[in-house]
Amino acid sequence: MKLFIPGPVNVDPEILKALSTPVIGHRTEEFHQLFATLQAKLQKLLFTENRIILPTSSATGLWEACILNCVEKSILHLVNGSFSSKWHEVSLACGRQADKLEAEWGKAVKPEMVEKALREKQYEAIAITHNETSTGVMNPLEEILEAAHRHGVMTFVDAVSSMAGVRIDVDRLGIDVCLASVQKAFGLPPGFAMASVSERAFEKSRKMRNKGYYFDFSALLKYMEKSETPSTPSIPHMFALDKQLDRMFAEGLENRFARHLEMAMLMRTWASEHFALFPEKGYESVTMTCIKNTKNISVSNLINELRKRGMVISNGYGPLMEKTFRIAHMADLQVKDIQELLGNMEDILKL
Numbered sequence: 110m111k112l113f114i115p116g117p118v119n120v121d122p123e124i125l126k127a128l129s130t131p132v133i134g135h136r137t138e139e140f141h142q143l144f145a146t147l148q149a150k151l152q153k154l155l156f157t158e159n160r161i162i163l164p165t166s167s168a169t170g171l172w173e174a175c176i177l178n179c180v181e182k183s184i185l186h187l188v189n190g191s192f193s194s195k196w197h198e199v200s201l202a203c204g205r206q207a208d209k210l211e212a213e214w215g216k217a218v219k220p221e222m223v224e225k226a227l228r229e230k231q232y233e234a235i236a237i238t239h240n241e242t243s244t245g246v247m248n249p250l251e252e253i254l255e256a257a258h259r260h261g262v263m264t265f266v267d268a269v270s271s272m273a274g275v276r277i278d279v280d281r282l283g284i285d286v287c288l289a290s291v292q293k294a295f296g297l298p299p300g301f302a303m304a305s306v307s308e309r310a311f312e313k314s315r316k317m318r319n320k321g322y323y324f325d326f327s328a329l330l331k332y333m334e335k336s337e338t339p340s341t342p343s344i345p346h347m348f349a350l351d352k353q354l355d356r357m358f359a360e361g362l363e364n365r366f367a368r369h370l371e372m373a374m375l376m377r378t379w380a381s382e383h384f385a386l387f388p389e390k391g392y393e394s395v396t397m398t399c400i401k402n403t404k405n406i407s408v409s410n411l412i413n414e415l416r417k418r419g420m421v422i423s424n425g426y427g428p429l430m431e432k433t434f435r436i437a438h439m440a441d442l443q444v445k446d447i448q449e450l451l452g453n454m455e456d457i458l459k460l
């Protein structure tokens with residue numbers, strides 16, 4: 110089955126092979142080397158000198174890590190879809206005072222809205238979902254961060270479905286925590302995540318009380334100084350990630366980002382010709398496309414027919430089911446895979 114769903118994505122045989130590398134102890138010199146290599150390679154991918162934490166969890170765990178370590182009182186969540194909305198729920202579940210700055214689903218959160226909200230009330234931090242996977246909207250990260258910096262708030266960025274598919278200059282943009290899991294644009298099997306963490310975020314965590322145990326930045330930092338993790342990490346994922354990062358640099362980061370954009374442009378042209386794009390113009394995601402079902406087709410039927418041909422796409426997320434459908438073009442997928450998918454969809458839908 111070829112997966113065109115926005116996570117998990119297909120995993121290349123070379124990566125599957127790296128996953129079955131014989132296990133090593135996590136308190137050994139070999140592990141120290143693996144850990145240090147991953148640090149350097151992820152810093153290169155994210156254009157940052159910040160340290161990268163590698164706790165074993167999915168990205169949801171890192172949502173919680175941001176809140177537990179860095180938010181004492183209040184945080185502003187930018188919400189325009191299911192994922193950003195869930196992150197807000199995490200803050201509430203952690204007992205924090207969390208406000209929502211909402212934009213209609215399908216619309217982007219605009220920097221002017223952020224500027225206004227930050228002027229009206231004081232917050233410690235802001236949570237931004239870069240690519241809202243439920244609606245296919247890519248929020249204007251740079252402009253939103255500029256507004257955030259004018260108010261000195263800490264910045265947390267969920268780059269789960271954009272990191273490794275789109276350029277994110279963590280240091281130039283000034284992101285305190287930039288997080289992602291590996292089953293989206295990284296092209297690894299699910300079960301692992303990473304985040305770059307700024308000195309300011311580590312400093313804030315050091316003073317924080319009641320920050321839980323598993324995701325304590327101070328503990329992660331302490332072990333990181335010896336190239337280790339406090340508990341046993343998913344070592345197979347680390348071997349696979351190392352391999353995948355090598356493959357990314359072999360392709361060239363700029364080429365990789367350009368390939369993602371090329372697939373996105375192809376999808377957008379097709380969607381505009383036969384249906385319409387769900388996201389507001391100018392804010393379409395580069396790693397996935399959310400198509401508005403203007404022809405009122407049965408999306409589940411299309412999904413079933415495609416399955417028979419060995420391809421999987423996604424229905425709309427939550428309330429957008431049947432009203433939209435989503436096609437991911439990330440990780441190791443190539444332009445020819447998208448062309449093949451579109452050809453099959455045209456055939457099935459008799460377009």
Ligand SMILES: *Cc1c(COP(=O)(O)O)cnc(C)c1O
Pocket residue numbers: 116167168169170192238240241242267268269270290291
């Ligand atoms: C998939 C996704 C998540 C959830 O990630 P998990 O690794 O499943 O915890 C969070 N945010 C966005 C934008 C996503 O696309």
